[in-house]
Amino acid sequence: MKMTADLPTSNADPDPTGSRDASTPQLSWGHRVDAGLLLLVSYAGFFLASKMIGFTPGYGLDDYGIIRRGAGESLVDFFLAQGRYGSALMDVVLHASNLTMASFSTIGLAATAFFSGLFFKDALDLPKRSSPILAVGIGALLGSHPYYAEYVSFRQAALPMSAMFLSLWAALRLYRLALEQEEARVFNVLASLFAMTLAMGFNQLAVSYMSIAVLCVHMQRLQMGITPTYMGKSAGSWAWLEPIIRAMLIGAVLIATSTIVAKMTMLMFGLEPTQRAELIGADMLGQRSEALMGLVQVIWADSETVAGWPAKILALAGFFVLLASSLRGYRRAGWLSLVTFLAATAAALIPTAASTIWWPVPRTLIAVPFALAAAIALLAARGGRLATLAGVLLVASAGIFSAHSTQILSNQQRLNRWDQMQARDITQMAAGKFSGQASKLALVDSDWGHDVAREIAQGDLNISALSVAWALDPLFDEATGSDQTVRLAPEFSEFCSTSPRYPDPASLHLENGEVVVCMQ
Numbered sequence: 001m002k003m004t005a006d007l008p009t010s011n012a013d014p015d016p017t018g019s020r021d022a023s024t025p026q027l028s029w030g031h032r033v034d035a036g037l038l039l040l041v042s043y044a045g046f047f048l049a050s051k052m053i054g055f056t057p058g059y060g061l062d063d064y065g066i067i068r069r070g071a072g073e074s075l076v077d078f079f080l081a082q083g084r085y086g087s088a089l090m091d092v093v094l095h096a097s098n099l100t101m102a103s104f105s106t107i108g109l110a111a112t113a114f115f116s117g118l119f120f121k122d123a124l125d126l127p128k129r130s131s132p133i134l135a136v137g138i139g140a141l142l143g144s145h146p147y148y149a150e151y152v153s154f155r156q157a158a159l160p161m162s163a164m165f166l167s168l169w170a171a172l173r174l175y176r177l178a179l180e181q182e183e184a185r186v187f188n189v190l191a192s193l194f195a196m197t198l199a200m201g202f203n204q205l206a207v208s209y210m211s212i213a214v215l216c217v218h219m220q221r222l223q224m225g226i227t228p229t230y231m232g233k234s235a236g237s238w239a240w241l242e243p244i245i246r247a248m249l250i251g252a253v254l255i256a257t258s259t260i261v262a263k264m265t266m267l268m269f270g271l272e273p274t275q276r277a278e279l280i281g282a283d284m285l286g287q288r289s290e291a292l293m294g295l296v297q298v299i300w301a302d303s304e305t306v307a308g309w310p311a312k313i314l315a316l317a318g319f320f321v322l323l324a325s326s327l328r329g330y331r332r333a334g335w336l337s338l339v340t341f342l343a344a345t346a347a348a349l350i351p352t353a354a355s356t357i358w359w360p361v362p363r364t365l366i367a368v369p370f371a372l373a374a375a376i377a378l379l380a381a382r383g384g385r386l387a388t389l390a391g392v393l394l395v396a397s398a399g400i401f402s403a404h405s406t407q408i409l410s411n412q413q414r415l416n417r418w419d420q421m422q423a424r425d426i427t428q429m430a431a432g433k434f435s436g437q438a439s440k441l442a443l444v445d446s447d448w449g450h451d452v453a454r455e456i457a458q459g460d461l462n463i464s465a466l467s468v469a470w471a472l473d474p475l476f477d478e479a480t481g482s483d484q485t486v487r488l489a490p491e492f493s494e495f496c497s498t499s500p501r502y503p504d505p506a507s508l509h510l511e512n513g514e515v516v517v518c519m520q
Contacts, residue, residue, distance in 0.1 A: 035130035035380065040121045042139030047113045050144045050402035051152045053409035054109050059416050059478070060154035061460065061471045067102050068474030081271045083262035086167075086201025087160045101156040108158030115165035117143075122172055123213040124373060125220055130380040131387035134322075137394025138373050138380075141315055146306045146404035150363040150461050153412050160202040167199035168206055172213050179217070193257065196250075200258035204351050207258075208367035211251040211347040216374050218243030219336050223378065240336060244343050251350060255279075278356040292353055295360050296345065299368050305458035306362050306408055311400035318393035319372060322379040325386040337378040344371035361459030411456040418450045419465050423479035425503065430515045433508050440514040442489035443472065444496045447520055466519075492516050 059067070066075070074095050079088035087101075094100060101108075120142055126135055151157050174192035178185045199206035221243075228242040259279070266273055280288060300316060303309045319341070326334030348367035352360050376390070430441060446466040449457055456462045465471035469488050476486045492511075496518035500506040507518040 033132060034128050035126040035132065035135040036121050036124075036128070038132055038135040039124065039126055039139040040117050042136040043117045043120060043143040044113050044139075046140045046143030046398055046402060047117070048143075050146075050405035051109070051149055051409065053406060053413065054149075054152035054155075054158075055106050056413075058153065058155060058409065058412050059465070059475075060156070060412070061463075061465055061468050062157075063102055063155050064465055064471045064474040064478060066100055066156045068477050069100070077269060077271055080262075080265050080269055081274050083204065083258065083273065084160070084201060085261055085265045086163065086198055087203075088265070089201070090160060090163065101159045104159040105155035106158075108160075108162050109152065111162035112158055112165060113143075115162055115169055119165050119169040119172060119209070119213070120370070120373070122169065122176075123216050123370075124377040125216070126377055127381045129383075131383050131391055133391030134376075134380055134387045134394070135391070137318060137391035137398070138376055140398030141394050141401070142369055142373050144398040144401040144405060145366075145369040146401055146408055147362040147366045147368060149306070149405035149408040150361065151366065152405075153409060153461065154363075164199045164202040164206050167195045167202065168209055168213070171195035171199065171210060172217075175214065176217065179221075193253070196254055197257045197261060200254055201261065204258065205364065205366060207251050207254045208348045208350050209370065210254060211247045211350065212344045212367060212370050212374055214250045215243050215247040215340060215343055215347065216377065218246050219340050219374075219378055222336060223333065223381075240339055244339070247343065247347060251347065255350075255354065275356045279354055280356055284356075288353060288358065291358060291360075292349060295349065295352070298360075299365060300345075304362075305455065306461070307401065307404050311397045311404065314393050314397035314400070315369075315372060318390040318397065319376050321386055321390045321393065322376060322382060325382055325384070326379055333379055333382065337375045340378055341371065341375035344374045347371065359459070361461060363461075408462070411453065411462050414453065415450070415456065415462050415464065418452075419475055420479035422466065423476045426517055427476065427480050427482075427484070429503075429505060430508055430517070433505060434510050434515055438510055438513055438515040439485065441476070441484065441486040442492065442511075442514050442516045443486065444489050444492045444516060444518050445520050446472075446488065489516060492518075 069075070075091045076088045076095075079085070079091060090101070094103070117139075120139075124138065126138070151161055171192045174188045174195060178188035178192060181188065196206065196210050199210070222239055227239045262273070298304065300312055301309060302312075319337075323334050323337060326337065345368070348365065348371045352358075352364045376394075380387070426441065426443075430438060443466065446464070448463045448467040450464065460468075465475040467488075472488060473484065473486045476482075476484045495509075495511075495516070496507075499509065499518040502508075502517055502519050509516045509518070
């Protein structure tokens, strides 16, 4: 596809497309500061402020197991079975260094803030003289959104996520070079594809981020008057479809290449893929489409445990204020922005839609705020009071989102305390009642939450480790400092139906050298 520059043909409006190069004399200090820099600073500030608790110790469900295993047990098979070949390679290096991913929880989170900020700045590529308040608002929205706070709650995820964003940033820069430098286009395209595929090996959500970034790049080129040509003829009124096609193509290629690499590594190690690494079958598409329609309403308008509707409505209001302003002489920019919003939202849902497992938890939807930011960025060249109003609405939304993010991580620390205190209490009760007679614990019907705050959970976010098989044993080890053998024992449910419940001492029973604890 050859790209050629077509000059605007209308003289009724000096900037009929809402061009990114449009500029008017500005006297305020804000307009003398690069809008991209303002976005980056705002993003970093809101990211760190809203997720500051992530720099302190905390335990997601996976963290218990990884910290307990320490550097003595490799997790390569675990990561490869999930299609995360980048994380598997990372684990090999860390294993050789006597470290784990959790060892990098602090520096990994800081690196995530840095590299993701650079990626967003380059992807959105705001006109240099955009409204400063709007630039700050876009950065604030991206940095504060609580969906990403769930990833922060998994301390071991910080390092691979920072590597994913670093790879995406490199891929995006190489992609832009491929468009701009014809003499090195093949090399840059291949290098960009390699970086994208590497990013997918750290987290499959990279496909959403890269697809939206490519959509942004080509929508921006349309705004600058660079329209696609086919066989020497301009795409004309259908040019707006080209960015969507490019984004879909990138998404399809990334899914294909990462699947091939994942399958090859699984074959090399003789592993079977988990459902997480499998794509949805054609027979499930109808049911999945209905579920996705309901999910769209949830992410943009409904209240959730992690995000209330007021912040969502404020963010959307900022977008619609700009969209309404585009009707006064910038209609093409408004159309491109609306198309971007719809297409980018679809791209943000790719991993959730394509996976065999329907699991729309917040951490699988982290690209959602990027979809809204992409649409707003296309209207950033439109200055004036409405742009300032939109920026204020976005900052107000970000303030509420920041509180949600902080609450998620604060609730995690509360949950960690309750789980560990209960684990110590059960251990002490067992030792007191059956001293020297039992070396194993079996918990029956453990609850997923604690009575004082059941509302803090969403999906598997902030649910009790006492109810999760792989986290239970390392939870007891971490709580007591002793190497114990603890398991969930659903086979004793009928046995416990007539037993008192924990914390009654009579809820503990000795069965075949194992202390059975009837939890509820």
